[in-house]
Amino acid sequence: MFSGSIPALATPFRDGSFDEAAFRQLVEWQIEQGSAALVPCGTTGEASTLSNAEHHRVVEVCIEQAAGRVPVIAGCGSNDTINAVLHMTFAKKAGAAAGLCVAPYYNRPSQAGLIAHFSYLAENTTLPIVLYNVPSRTVTDIEDETVVALVKKYPDRIVAIKDASGDLSRVADHRMGLSKDFCQLSGNDELWLPHNAAGGRGAISVTANVAPALCAEFQAAISANELSKARELNDRLFPLHYAMFSDASPAPVKYALSRVHDWFQPDVRLPLVNASEASRRAVDEALEHAGLI
Structure with missing residues (x-):
């Protein structure tokens, strides 16, 4: 259902509030630069610090600005x-193509609890679901057997997974347990190349916020099996992948965006703080290495 370079969009703030004008510019730039879809209100979008009203407004603005040119995975x-x-019902009404649904964090549900949670979403909403597994943040891991069970139970409702587990063997495990057409997206930029080689379709990317054209070109090279070109582009992007996590995310990517665009402020919301001096140096060096500044 989805493929390509898909940025997990940062949410710009100005004077503590959602900067709608800057966000519209970010969405427009992403589409112009070749991003295949957009993800507002993910981890990089600081969804955990948005009120429900703000969350819904960010999704709404993204869909309005995209205007059907690319799908929006809310x-x-x-x-x-x-x-x-509640979020899925709103996103469906607003026109989203799917909902990105992370494993419940803090509660630490069992695998049975995860099945019950995602089953409830599938049975009580009509928006297609993209599972999001990021155990480094949620503590809870959506195990392979759970993914297979859920997709087999709801094949028309659970359409993809963003896998940020860091375990590349899962791509093959999912392919063996499910149809090879099940959409797998990398959630780790530094593993984007091997993830796609194993059968992935693209990535929901942090780096694509600041390097959308390079990331789109990189994904196109992989899809065309132009491995030499893909490796060359990966080498340009690789330091940036790590620089994006040189401090608590999304502080580094917001700083990077502020270096590339004067209309984007680097501010994050508490309990996060803006990127440290060391992080800013790492980002600047990576941006120079990629030829972006």
């Missing part, structure tokens, strides 16, 4: 199942 995850349903 971040809909929550550690409260009922609140996730």
Whole structure:
């Protein structure tokens, strides 16, 4: 259902509030530069610090600005199942193509709890679901057997997975347990190349926020099996992948965007703080290496 370079969009703030004008510019730039879809209100979008009203406005603005040119996968995850349903219901009404639903964090549900959570979403909403597995943040891991069970139970409702587990063997495990057409997207930029080689379709990317054209070109090279070109582009992007996590994300990527565009402020919301001096140096060096500044 999805493929290509898909940025997990940062949410710009100005004077503590959602900067709608800057966000519209970011969405427009992403589409112009070749991004295949857009993800508002994911981890990089600081969804955990947005009120529900802000969350819904960010999704709404993204869909309005995209205007059907690319699909929007709205971040809909929550550690409260009922609140996730609220987000998905709103996103569906607003025109999203799917909802990105992270494993519930903090609660630490069992695998049975995960099945119950995602089953409830599938049965009580009509928006297609992209599973999001990022155990480094949520503590809970959506195990391979759970993914297979959920997709087999709801083949028309659970359409893809963003895998940020860092375990490349899962791509093959999912392919063996499910149809090879099941959409797998990398959630780790530094593993984008091997993930696609193993059968992935693209990435929901942090780096694509600041290097959308390079990331789109990189994905096109992989898809065309132009491995030499893909490796060359990967070498240009690789330091940037790591620089994006040289401090608590999304502070580094927001700083990077502020270096590339004067209309984007680097501010994050508490409990995060702006990128450290060391992080800013790492980002600047990576941007120079990639030829972006």
